[in-house]
Amino acid sequence: MTGFNFINPFGVSDEPGTYLGDFYTDNFEKKATAGNVILNLGPQHPSTHGVLRVLVELYGEYVLRAEPVLGYLHRMQEKMGEVKTPYQYLPNMGRVDYLNPIAWNWAFAGAVETLAGIEVPERAEYLRVIAAELNRVSSHLLWWGAFVMDLGGVTPILYAFEEREKLNDITQIVTGSRLTLNYFRFGGVGQDGDARFFKLIEEFIPYMRERLKMYTGLVTDNVIFRRRLEGVGPMDESLCLRYGATGPILRAAGVNYDTRLAIPYGVYDRLECPVPTGQPNDCFGRYMIRLLEIEASLTILERALASIPEGPTLVAKAPKPTYKLPAGEVYFAVEGARGQVGCHIVSDGGKTPYRVKLRAPGFSNLSLFAEAAQGTILADAIAILGSLDLVIPEVDR
Amino acid sequence: MIRAIWDNLKGLYSLLVGMKITLIFLFSPQKTVHYPRKTVERENLITYRGPLELTRGKTDPAVTRCISCQMCVKACPGHCLTVVKNPEKSVKAPIEWKYDFTLCCLCGACVETCPTSALAFSHRIYLVARTREELIFDLLADLKARVEETPVLPGEEGASAEAAQG
Ligand code: SF4
Numbered sequence: 001m002t003g004f005n006f007i008n009p010f011g012v013s014d015e016p017g018t019y020l021g022d023f024y025t026d027n028f029e030k031k032a033t034a035g036n037v038i039l040n041l042g043p044q045h046p047s048t049h050g051v052l053r054v055l056v057e058l059y060g061e062y063v064l065r066a067e068p069v070l071g072y073l074h075r076m077q078e079k080m081g082e083v084k085t086p087y088q089y090l091p092n093m094g095r096v097d098y099l100n101p102i103a104w105n106w107a108f109a110g111a112v113e114t115l116a117g118i119e120v121p122e123r124a125e126y127l128r129v130i131a132a133e134l135n136r137v138s139s140h141l142l143w144w145g146a147f148v149m150d151l152g153g154v155t156p157i158l159y160a161f162e163e164r165e166k167l168n169d170i171t172q173i174v175t176g177s178r179l180t181l182n183y184f185r186f187g188g189v190g191q192d193g194d195a196r197f198f199k200l201i202e203e204f205i206p207y208m209r210e211r212l213k214m215y216t217g218l219v220t221d222n223v224i225f226r227r228r229l230e231g232v233g234p235m236d237e238s239l240c241l242r243y244g245a246t247g248p249i250l251r252a253a254g255v256n257y258d259t260r261l262a263i264p265y266g267v268y269d270r271l272e273c274p275v276p277t278g279q280p281n282d283c284f285g286r287y288m289i290r291l292l293e294i295e296a297s298l299t300i301l302e303r304a305l306a307s308i309p310e311g312p313t314l315v316a317k318a319p320k321p322t323y324k325l326p327a328g329e330v331y332f333a334v335e336g337a338r339g340q341v342g343c344h345i346v347s348d349g350g351k352t353p354y355r356v357k358l359r360a361p362g363f364s365n366l367s368l369f370a371e372a373a374q375g376t377i378l379a380d381a382i383a384i385l386g387s388l389d390l391v392i393p394e395v396d397r
Numbered sequence: 398m399i400r401a402i403w404d405n406l407k408g409l410y411s412l413l414v415g416m417k418i419t420l421i422f423l424f425s426p427q428k429t430v431h432y433p434r435k436t437v438e439r440e441n442l443i444t445y446r447g448p449l450e451l452t453r454g455k456t457d458p459a460v461t462r463c464i465s466c467q468m469c470v471k472a473c474p475g476h477c478l479t480v481v482k483n484p485e486k487s488v489k490a491p492i493e494w495k496y497d498f499t500l501c502c503l504c505g506a507c508v509e510t511c512p513t514s515a516l517a518f519s520h521r522i523y524l525v526a527r528t529r530e531e532l533i534f535d536l537l538a539d540l541k542a543r544v545e546e547t548p549v550l551p552g553e554e555g556a557s558a559e560a561a562q563g
Pocket residue numbers: 449472473474475476477478500501502503504505506507508
């Protein structure tokens with residue numbers, strides 16, 4: 001690009017053919033048609049939810065190409081797994097994805113338990129389901145608020161936060177913290193729920209159902225909102241499968257795949273989870289499916305509360321902090337709020353695992369963006385980005 | 398044509414429904430807790446796990462239950478604990494118990510491994526510090542100060558309940 005350089009207007013060199021941006025911008029710029037604008041969305045952009053950078057080539061309002069650039073929030077979570085004992089690494093799981101820590105807790109604890117052959121008591125399994133579903137609701141709620149805010153409606157996030165406060169109060173009783181929950185232990189959970197914990201959940205379920213009705217009136221049925229989203233950013237089955245998208249995005253595309261049912265773990269096979277599928281595969285369908293999932297989670301919570309048995313919440317010989325994993329290899333996947341959360345551990349029987357690989361659903365889901373955003377208007381691209389429900393710390397790990 | 402008008406009317410109605418909800422919330426009581434004029438009720442505070450504290454001794458509350466076994470130091474993923482043994486072998490109580498809250502991730506590994514339950518989470522939710530050094534706590538001094546302040550705990554609540562006000 002000659003003439004005015006949009007990426008680096010204060011650059012030192014203005015010779016044609018010399019690129020002044022960083023590596024990604026340079027490479028991206030090489031393929032641009034002359035006259036088009038190259039724009040950096042982010043890393044500090046309110047609609048990218050954290051520090052995601054998206055390079056877009058714009059022809060007027062239209063996005064010709066888009067390329068996400070990652071790594072601004074890389075925290076070496078996988079490497080840390082290699083230098084800490086599994087027990088010491090467990091609190092990290094609450095920090096990989098701060099909106100859905102319980103799913104990560106479960107992925108790692110589940111992987112270690114499978115490899116070491118640790119039995120989890122019945123009551124702990126139910127408490128895990130309860131915690132995971134509460135967490136899924138709270139994650140979807142924040143997404144709901146943030147997504148509507150991306151589209152220009154600022155108030156709904158405040159309603160969402162009211163519910164989240166209630167959920168945080170509930171999860172705080174058993175986990176002790178409000179954001180980076182560290183609830184699971186190898187062979188059980190950290191703490192049993194007390195009477196107040198169960199009472200608050202029982203109160204929360206009907207309350208949340210009322211609120212979902214309110215959400216419908218406030219946002220879902222709103223004509224402006226619907227016309228803004230309907231038909232925007234369709235992602236069909238083949239696109240989702242090619243990029244390995246999971247979770248609500250895949251289910252909105254009509255594929256009935258939910259890790260809770262496909263590879264049952266915990267006591268999910270006994271709870272008969274309802275899995276909403278087959279919404280339209282546009283932004284509105286992805287919006288609807290998450291609201292339906294909140295509803296489904298409430299149903300699962302109800303069933304779990306009804307059938308939770310008495311008993312211990314931690315196995316008698318639970319691993320100590322210096323616990324050594326037996327040699328072997330294991331992959332354990334759970335269904336997080338954003339898709340399949342997986343953990344692959346390779347252990348050589350030493351003090352720390354040889355390798356820990358974390359599969360972040362957000363990473364695969366983000367890959368869809370480049371293709372889905374092609375040829376859309378910039379504002380629609382933002383809507384597509386929002387509908388993917390990205391949490392950048394999780395994408396970067 | 399009629400369909401278009403009908404669609405528009407339906408759209409307008411949907412906006413009115415939304416506005417009605419907003420209006421109802423405008424006139425309903427406020428839910429925000431205006432700190433510091435108001436605070437969250439105690440019921441919520443005592444489930445919060447704040448920085449560590451040493452629990453009171455069984456016989457003399459001002460003497461820690463810690464036996465300097467170093468289990469917590471080894472368990473801690475953040476390397477935030479320093480427990481210095483008493484050079485005199487007969488005394489088990491430590492002479493120094495430093496806790497670096499800047500490194501702590503509140504995971505609970507130390508609390509769960511301590512064989513004598515000498516550690517507990519406090520409920521200090523309103524902790525403020527201006528420098529890093531203020532967040533490195535000397536827990537032995539902290540225990541002494543707490544015992545001096547309230548020698549006997551009110552009610553049969555846990556040993557760390559009084560910190561909720563602090
Ligand atoms: S809570 Fe965790 S990080 Fe904090 S001192 Fe204890 S073991 Fe270390």
